Amino acid sequence: MRIGGCSRLSTSEPLFDTVIIRFGGEIGIKGAWTRKLYERRLIENVRAVLKHYAIPYNALVRRFGRLYLKTPSAWDAAKKLSRVFGLSSLSPALETTSKMGEIVDKCVYLAGLRLKKGNSFAAKCRRVGKHPYTSQEVCREVGRRILEAYPLLGLRVDLTRPNVTLAVEVREDRAFIYADAIQGVGGLPLGVQPRVVCLLKGGARSAAACWLAMKRGCPPVLVHFDNDSFSGETRLDTALDAARVLFEWAVGFPRELHVIANGLNIAEIVQKCPRELTSLVCKRLMLRIAERTAESEGAEGIVTGDVLGEGSTHTINAFKIQDTVSRIFPVHRPLLGFDTIEIENLTQKIGIHKTVAQEVGESAVALKKLTLASVEDVCLAEEKLNINELVKRSMETIKTLSL
Amino acid sequence: MRIGGCSRLSTSEPLFDTVIIRFGGEIGIKGAWTRKLYERRLIENVRAVLKHYAIPYNALVRRFGRLYLKTPSAWDAAKKLSRVFGLSSLSPALETTSKMGEIVDKCVYLAGLRLKKGNSFAAKCRRVGKHPYTSQEVCREVGRRILEAYPLLGLRVDLTRPNVTLAVEVREDRAFIYADAIQGVGGLPLGVQPRVVCLLKGGARSAAACWLAMKRGCPPVLVHFDNDSFSGETRLDTALDAARVLFEWAVGFPRELHVIANGLNIAEIVQKCPRELTSLVCKRLMLRIAERTAESEGAEGIVTGDVLGEGSTHTINAFKIQDTVSRIFPVHRPLLGFDTIEIENLTQKIGIHKTVAQEVGESAVALKKLTLASVEDVCLAEEKLNINELVKRSMETIKTLSL
Numbered sequence A, B: 001m002r003i004g005g006c007s008r009l010s011t012s013e014p015l016f017d018t019v020i021i022r023f024g025g026e027i028g029i030k031g032a033w034t035r036k037l038y039e040r041r042l043i044e045n046v047r048a049v050l051k052h053y054a055i056p057y058n059a060l061v062r063r064f065g066r067l068y069l070k071t072p073s074a075w076d077a078a079k080k081l082s083r084v085f086g087l088s089s090l091s092p093a094l095e096t097t098s099k100m101g102e103i104v105d106k107c108v109y110l111a112g113l114r115l116k117k118g119n120s121f122a123a124k125c126r127r128v129g130k131h132p133y134t135s136q137e138v139c140r141e142v143g144r145r146i147l148e149a150y151p152l153l154g155l156r157v158d159l160t161r162p163n164v165t166l167a168v169e170v171r172e173d174r175a176f177i178y179a180d181a182i183q184g185v186g187g188l189p190l191g192v193q194p195r196v197v198c199l200l201k202g203g204a205r206s207a208a209a210c211w212l213a214m215k216r217g218c219p220p221v222l223v224h225f226d227n228d229s230f231s232g233e234t235r236l237d238t239a240l241d242a243a244r245v246l247f248e249w250a251v252g253f254p255r256e257l258h259v260i261a262n263g264l265n266i267a268e269i270v271q272k273c274p275r276e277l278t279s280l281v282c283k284r285l286m287l288r289i290a291e292r293t294a295e296s297e298g299a300e301g302i303v304t305g306d307v308l309g310e311g312s313t314h315t316i317n318a319f320k321i322q323d324t325v326s327r328i329f330p331v332h333r334p335l336l337g338f339d340t341i342e343i344e345n346l347t348q349k350i351g352i353h354k355t356v357a358q359e360v361g362e363s364a365v366a367l368k369k370l371t372l373a374s375v376e377d378v379c380l381a382e383e384k385l386n387i388n389e390l391v392k393r394s395m396e397t398i399k400t401l402s403l
Helices: A032-050 A072-079 A102-114 A137-149 A204-215 A238-247 A265-272 A275-299 A315-323 A340-350 A361-365 A373-380 A387-397 B030-054 B074-081 B100-114 B136-147 B203-216 B237-248 B263-272 B277-295 B316-323 B338-350 B360-367 B375-382 B389-396
Strands: A018-023 A060-061 A066-070 A088-096 A120-128 A162-171 A172-180 A197-201 A220-226 A256-261 A398-403 B018-023 B059-063 B066-070 B086-097 B120-128 B163-173 B172-177 B196-199 B220-226 B256-261 B399-402
Touching: A018 A072, A018 A172, A032 A060, A032 A066, A066 A072, A072 A088, A088 A102, A102 A137, A102 A162, A102 A172, A120 A137, A137 A162, A197 A204, A197 A275, A197 A387, A204 A220, A204 A238, A220 A238, A220 A275, A238 A256, A256 A275, A256 A387, A256 B375, A265 A387, A275 A315, A275 A373, A275 A387, A275 B059, A361 B100, B018 B030, B018 B074, B018 B172, B030 B059, B030 B066, B030 B074, B059 B316, B059 B399, B066 B074, B074 B086, B086 B100, B100 B136, B100 B163, B100 B172, B120 B136, B136 B163, B196 B203, B196 B277, B203 B220, B203 B237, B203 B338, B220 B237, B220 B277, B237 B256, B237 B375, B256 B389, B263 B277, B263 B389, B277 B316, B277 B375, B316 B375
Parallel strands: A120 A162, A197 A220, A220 A256, B120 B163, B196 B220, B220 B256
Antiparallel strands: A018 A066, A018 A088, A060 A066, A088 A172, A162 A172, A256 A398, B018 B066, B018 B086, B059 B066, B086 B172, B163 B172, B256 B399
8 A cells, every 4th residue: 555646636635634644663662761752853853844844734643653643735744744764654644533424435535536447446444442333344334335436437346456445544533544655764763863974075875875874863964075176176066965955854953064175185185195095095084074073063973975895995994094093983884785776776765866966986086096005004194294283274164054 | 677587497497508697787887907806706706606506517708798607507507696796687598609590590499488378578689790680680580480480379579568578699600599687686796805704693684784795895704702601592503594694695705603702701791890881891892802803814894783773782872982992993884774674675685584583682681771871981881891801711712613
């Protein structure tokens, strides 16, 4: 019954009055204390989306392990909320009383809108509470009445692979009727983990890595290193595009991009360090600055879009050399084990595919690369720089753009 | 044309004489030097699988950006080789000369085995070299002759969604005919990255994380911490099962599991450290030991099955506290951004789902947990232990099991 959308019902369709909002399975298995915390955060995030998109609603109620949103814009709300991390699925629904007659009437009405000529259908019913009928009786009556109501459509009942499933959920003295479940994004509610600094290069990969950290609960502190004055090729625009897409998944959280001028740093590194080590020295400097940014922003980790084997600064050896500079916060690489095709699928899901150019790696700054360097080589090269001064100067260049 | 298998052709089917082995797309876009290295490693890994499963073959030739394996066990070989990292797909094929008549004859023969009553089919042809016919002429002739040869089957040509596609690849004076493409696992050839220590807990998660690192080229050094003497509950058996499954993906590489006695360590930690910090102290000790093991085994990183938000020792804060002890090698967490359901799908793909029990986390050793600890708290707690001594003693307990 996971149907992505319903072409015949427009978003302004006034038919539905409720959205049934289901939590992800992972929240349900948490201990009581954690679950309460997670659910509270989830409700806050849902409210933020409703406010952000100015979706009118009368009530948002937590009952029976779900959320029930009372709104005249049910379909629109369900679609917008499907981007809230921690939700498994959402169903625009009709609410009615638990009286058999009213349930059946609503089902017939919804069936009339959803069923096409020659379609097969099924009715399913789940109940909580005491009622003068069984779930099976509801299904039988719904099926019978639908067949009776639309004799010209040539409908038939198919319990295994129906075109449309009419679902009835009876909860005490109320009942909910729906025919669609919009898939939620899954994950854990944004904000249940500490913030992390995400290095947003301006490519799809770094944005996808950030999104994965967000999916598991970390609000992102977006940082972009702008190489403009060195390479004359700024990627700030694409980084801004990527940030805007990411913020669609983080409604209610700060919409900021921290831009750090990196051109002078690269120029100095290229001038003073052996050509084959420049990219590693650059990366290490960026991680040092990222760590300072994490401290000042109250973040507790650093996330990069590195993919193992993607290039000469994406080897196990290069990661080892880079990570020694990050002394307080570990570097997380959620895309470590991803293939290119898997990253493409992911960025498409995020909606970042079209707006943001493909990652071009360090080639953008035309630095020579090296696969087999040692930490000692790189430290020796760094002695020619005043690293602390570079970090300090860079921190002073930070511009925070509000999007 | 990606068909998982063909039920009508058994693995002993002598029909095919060749396997066309295609490289993953990521290898093709590497620079010349890297590509050569990767392809050489890939060929070594392919040979290792053929040897391991005693698959007879006459030749393994690299031509036209592919591998051609000459074998009477083509279907069996293709299936076994589909687990070699770096391969995108494999087709059991018939080799013949580039003469039109012979190509068409073989197509008709293969069609007779693959097509069922009422099926639709298409013919596709690609050519390298000069021939007295066009690709289109080949397709037309194949189509015509197949329809002519099986009049009772009621076949029809469908170029967009055929049941069966007869593919013809003409390469200079030879031609290859096939109807199936077995999907390869993708990734990069095992061995193109340095070894990494993988902490194999005995659950599906840690094995899946290890597999992801393998998929991107890292041969694993499998390490299992055995808590037997503390908890009386050994997970060595499931760790051994997991290791055996992983080794099916690493044919030609060492089949060893390093088992470290951890029971005494836990007993001492539980006795001397504050209850709420024991799990973090345990994890840090394991990482220290893992780092020593990495040094002694020539590995360059540590891989764990940690999933963000999975439990109280799987938070951004806990990762931060744990990782400070790993001074040389970074800790990689390929599953960081995965949801439970995604991990389940992955473990099913790996084939680990049935053999290995679900991860039960630290609850197996019944340690109390804490979400909000600081590095300072943990360091203070560790002062009550002789950490260096514990690491040294543990390193002396290592038993290496050959599987």
